[in-house]
Amino acid sequence: MTTAGxxxxxxxxxxxxxxxxxxxxxxxxxxxxxxxxxxxxxSLWTQDSFTAEVVRIWTLDNFRAVLTEPLYHEVLLRTVxxxxxxxxxxxxxxLPIAFYMAKVARPRVAKLLVVACLMPLWASYLIKAxxxxxxxxxxxxxxxxxxxxxxxxxxxVVMTLAYLWLPFMILPVYAGxxxxxxxxxxxxxxxxxxxxxxxxxxxxxxxxxxxxxxSIFTFSLSLGDYISVNIVGGTSQMLGxxxxxxxxxxxxxxxxxxxxxxxxxxxxxxxxxxxxxxxxL
Amino acid sequence: xxxxxxxxxxSSRTTTIAAVAVAVAATALSGCAGSGSSGGDAPGxxxxxxxxxxxxxxxxxxxxxxxxxxxPGYAEDGxxxxxxxxxxxxxxxxxxxxxxxxxxxxxxxxxxxxxxxYDVVSxxxxxxxxxxxxxxxxxxxxxxxxxxADVAPFLKDQQFNSVKGQMYGxxxxxxxxxxxxRKQDVATAPTSWSAVFDDASKxxxxxxxxxxxxxxxxxxxxxxxxxxxxxxxxxxALDAKxxxxxxxxxxxxxxxxxxxxSDYTKQVSAFKSGSSVIGTSWQFIANLTNDETxxxxxxxxxxxxxxxxxxxxxxxxxHPNCAYKWMxxxxxxKVNAQVAEYFGEAPANLxxxxxxxxxxxxxxxxxxxxxxxxxxHYWTTPIKQCLDGRDVTCTDYAEWTKKWLEIKG
Numbered sequence: 001m002t003t004a005g006x007x008x009x010x011x012x013x014x015x016x017x018x019x020x021x022x023x024x025x026x027x028x029x030x031x032x033x034x035x036x037x038x039x040x041x042x043s044l045w046t047q048d049s050f051t052a053e054v055v056r057i058w059t060l061d062n063f064r065a066v067l068t069e070p071l072y073h074e075v076l077l078r079t080v081x082x083x084x085x086x087x088x089x090x091x092x093x094x095l096p097i098a099f100y101m102a103k104v105a106r107p108r109v110a111k112l113l114v115v116a117c118l119m120p121l122w123a124s125y126l127i128k129a130x131x132x133x134x135x136x137x138x139x140x141x142x143x144x145x146x147x148x149x150x151x152x153x154x155x156x157v158v159m160t161l162a163y164l165w166l167p168f169m170i171l172p173v174y175a176g177x178x179x180x181x182x183x184x185x186x187x188x189x190x191x192x193x194x195x196x197x198x199x200x201x202x203x204x205x206x207x208x209x210x211x212x213x214x215s216i217f218t219f220s221l222s223l224g225d226y227i228s229v230n231i232v233g234g235t236s237q238m239l240g241x242x243x244x245x246x247x248x249x250x251x252x253x254x255x256x257x258x259x260x261x262x263x264x265x266x267x268x269x270x271x272x273x274x275x276x277x278x279x280x281l
Numbered sequence: 282x283x284x285x286x287x288x289x290x291x292s293s294r295t296t297t298i299a300a301v302a303v304a305v306a307a308t309a310l311s312g313c314a315g316s317g318s319s320g321g322d323a324p325g326x327x328x329x330x331x332x333x334x335x336x337x338x339x340x341x342x343x344x345x346x347x348x349x350x351x352x353p354g355y356a357e358d359g360x361x362x363x364x365x366x367x368x369x370x371x372x373x374x375x376x377x378x379x380x381x382x383x384x385x386x387x388x389x390x391x392x393x394x395x396x397x398x399y400d401v402v403s404x405x406x407x408x409x410x411x412x413x414x415x416x417x418x419x420x421x422x423x424x425x426x427x428x429x430a431d432v433a434p435f436l437k438d439q440q441f442n443s444v445k446g447q448m449y450g451x452x453x454x455x456x457x458x459x460x461x462x463r464k465q466d467v468a469t470a471p472t473s474w475s476a477v478f479d480d481a482s483k484x485x486x487x488x489x490x491x492x493x494x495x496x497x498x499x500x501x502x503x504x505x506x507x508x509x510x511x512x513x514x515x516x517x518a519l520d521a522k523x524x525x526x527x528x529x530x531x532x533x534x535x536x537x538x539x540x541x542x543s544d545y546t547k548q549v550s551a552f553k554s555g556s557s558v559i560g561t562s563w564q565f566i567a568n569l570t571n572d573e574t575x576x577x578x579x580x581x582x583x584x585x586x587x588x589x590x591x592x593x594x595x596x597x598x599x600h601p602n603c604a605y606k607w608m609x610x611x612x613x614x615k616v617n618a619q620v621a622e623y624f625g626e627a628p629a630n631l632x633x634x635x636x637x638x639x640x641x642x643x644x645x646x647x648x649x650x651x652x653x654x655x656x657x658h659y660w661t662t663p664i665k666q667c668l669d670g671r672d673v674t675c676t677d678y679a680e681w682t683k684k685w686l687e688i689k690g
Contacts, residue, residue, distance in 0.1 A: 050410075050411060050662065050678065051411050051414045052391055053395075071687050071690065134554070137554055137555075137556040138487070139554070139555055139556075140554070152539060152556065234539060234540045235541060235689065235690075237690065245492075245689075248386070248388040249388050249682040250679070
């Protein structure tokens with residue numbers, strides 16, 4: 001029976017393909033694209049001003065509000081700036097650490113360092129965010145140790161997010177550096193390349209795809225974050241907080257706001273694609 | 282070249298898939314469009330007719346479980362404080378296993394009730410009418426709730442918990458939002474809300490405010506007493522000019538805030554650590570903070586906004602019998618007294634006053650004092666028809682929501 005079944009499948013490659021891809025594809029279409037299109041649909045509706053029920057009347061008012069009102073411009077600009085800052089800080093921190101792990105440390109030490117990088121991921125996100133709250137608040141750890149602290153606010157948000165997403169930058173960069181043969185570095189040195197020149201002309205082009213992979217993590221995770229902003233952000237709000245506040249108050253406009261981050265991510269991916277880095281990933 | 286070719290092939294295929302997905306989602310959603318109409322006119326107009334939701338006739342045997350949506354502190358099961366537990370006795374008494382979910386703002390409660398998985402909700406006055414109008418809650422047969430007989434008369438058949446003489450819930454308790462301050466940092470007890478508005482710069486960076494559009498009413502109440510030329514009569518009935526004045530006040534306040542709170546645990550930890558030293562709060566939060574950090578909570582001279590809460594039953598409740606048992610239990614004298622004392626509010630059940638551990642408790646909270654209760658400005662949903670009876674257009678909650686997001690920037 002089973003052999004007959006197998007033989008039948010063998011003769012019908014399309015059926016075989018459908019069997020393998022069916023489930024994941026259904027999931028992708030229904031759950032992923034389905035929810036995205038539901039989001040888009042909701043953003044084109046309006047709501048009853050009293051009961052907050054979504055009313056299915058077609059309108060572009062939500063998008064008009066999101067595109068024209070200064071509130072959204074400010075919040076979007078703030079959010080993208082935070083995401084860019086977090087990405088740059090993580091990159092600056094990850095490069096030396098990853099380089100040390102891949103090229104300098106002995107294999108045993110390198111393995112230990114990889115574990116050390118992964119360790120923070122074992123602790124809950126919330127615990128780490130609340131730990132940062134205790135670090136930056138008035139009369140907190142920073143103030144007592146360094147005599148000063150940024151306090152609750154955007155600076156604290158950038159610091160917290162940079163800390164939270166650092167492993168997501170270190171790991172791809174480390175993997176990229178591992179793949180750069182030592183002989184390339186030696187060759188560059190033999191040809192008279194100083195460290196900076198070697199980094200710029202040999203290492204950087206080779207690890208750029210990994211850096212971009214890492215930046216997609218740090219950028220997109222920062223773009224959508226609202227919990228740590230809530231915990232360490234003081235009164236400032238980012239796109240995620242705006243959507244979070246709106247989803248209980250006005251779902252259609254929350255949906256319209258949420259498309260903003262989808263658009264920003266799409267633009268980011270298109271820019272990444274233009275660099276050609278994705279080909280070599 | 283290679284990449285761009287595969288990309289364009291791929292993208293044409295994804296477009297097809299996406300188009301199909303949109304079409305599928307559209308048909309699925311439009312299929313239920315007919316049932317989702319929100320019935321009735323907006324309340325405040327003559328003849329507000331809520332959607333027709335049947336009322337329970339009898340209370341039978343319990344279904345074995347009940348799902349409760351409550352304000353923090355209203356349905357304690359011993360997990361916050363071992364000594365504070367009235368959910369477990371309820372479970373033993375009725376055989377209804379209770380699951381409790383806390384919400385932080387009325388908007389959250391209204392939103393969660395749309396999901397339909399909760400049987401009962403403790404709704405404040407700014408949520409009740411919205412829940413009734415959208416058909417998410419059912420009228421309550423008060424004959425099936427013996428405890429209802431002892432509820433203070435001034436809480437029965439009110440504009441926020443009934444429609445045309447039909448009760449939509451069982452009153453639970455009422456109280457005022459208080460001005461809480463950290464004794465270590467605020468030497469003399471404040472007597473006015475100016476401590477968080479006009480004089481907030483004194484505590485720059487250490488003031489807190491409640492994170493909900495309804496907080497605009499607190500600013501309006503302050504202006505009502507301090508800027509009489511604005512002629513605010515009811516902090517929930519603001520015309521455009523009055524709303525703008527309140528918004529301006531809140532924007533000025535923001536410069537002095539450490540943060541906004543809606544999660545009570547965040548408020549407790551902020552006061553314990555000293556990152557906040559003064560701001561609007563609840564007695565219950567002050568009690569939770571007081572075990573480590575001395576704080577005071579006062580009712581300032583301007584009076585205050587406040588709440589009058591009602592237990593309501595979901596229209597689509599899967600456990601209506603247990604829900605009725607809960608509503609009767611939670612408002613029964615002994616339990617109502619426990620909750621009121623724990624949360625710091627006046628109990629709705631007048632007989633609860635004999636059950637409080639502190640016998641003068643009810644006097645302190647003016648539990649039977651209808652005149653005092655009338656002074657508080659209970660949370661209610663602002664609508665276009667001015668609630669103070671003026672013949673102009675007032676700003677509705679949608680507008681407050683927009684302004685609130687703008688204030689937060």
